[in-house]
Amino acid sequence: MSSVVQGLTKSLAMTVLSEIGDKTFFAAAILAMRHPRRLVLTGCLSALIVMTLLSALVGWAAPNLISRKWTHHITTLLFFGFGLWSLWEGFTSEGEAEELAEVEAKLNADWKADTGATKKRSKDDDDDDLKKQKRPFLSQFFSPILLKAFSITFFGEWGDKSQLATIGLAADENPFGVILGGIMGQALCTTAAVLGGRSLASQISEKIVALSGGVLFVVFGIQSFLSTVES
Structure with a gap:
């Protein structure tokens, strides 16, 4: 039980500090300003849950492919590497404005393209609205907005620092606790982004x-370095 709690607390803390002010955080906030929040939240959170499960699965399988001693050492190096990386970003980053502008510019380009395509098929949409009223559940589940939020978040997180850190945590800690903590952290950050991400980001220092x-x-790296490797 203690191993689950330890994995959960580590994963929760890591996820919250990694995701606040991240590109996917801003993407969720901007999407929620233009589309129904419910669809954006569902799409973004679904992508993050899938990513957390995949990352934890890879981390859980790693000790079965490589010796636990090596996975432990690799995880320790990852923690130190990510720690130094984050500290360097904190001291050299110009703040969240640059990252927000980059995400907003990308989404604006997509928004204009979608708007142009929508105008061309406006007549067809009138007929489609009647069909959607007959199948509201399916039309919402396969909503382009939901799929867009899912894809932007999923591919935005792929290969990100938080994904690699989750893999490392799951290789060294209880995978179930890592999954629970990761999902809780993702749910907190994504909900905050959708409900008021832009105003929240302006109140929180990206450097801090x-x-x-x-x-x-x-700290995780030091703890991992000082801990014994389980056989």
């Missing part, structure tokens, strides 16, 4: 978040 995350990763 990056420095806090760096310190947390270094």
Whole structure:
């Protein structure tokens, strides 16, 4: 039970500090300003849950493919590496404005393209509305907005620092606790982004978040270095 709690707390803390002010955080906030929040939240959170499960699965399988001693050492190096990376970003980053502008520019380009395509098929949409009224559940489940939120978040997180850190955590901690903590952290961050991400980001210093995350990763690295490897 203690191993589950330890994995949960580590994963929760790491996820929150990694995701606040992240590109996917801003993407969820911007999408929620233009589309129904329920669909954006469902799409973004679904993508993050799938990513957490996949990452934890890879981390859980790693000790079966490589010796636990090596996975432990690799995880320790990952923690120190991510810690130094986050600290460097905290001291050198120009703040969240640059990242927000980058995400907003990308989404604006997609928004204009979608708007142009929508105008061309406006007549067809009138007929489709009648069909959607007959199947509201399916039309919402396969909504382009939901799928867009899912794809942007999923591919935005692929290969991200938080994904690799989740793999490392699951290889060294209880995978079930890592999954629970990761999902809880993703749910908190995504909900905050959808409900008021832009105003929240303006109240939180990106530098403080990056420095806090760096310190947390270094602490994890020290703890992992000092702990014994389970056979």
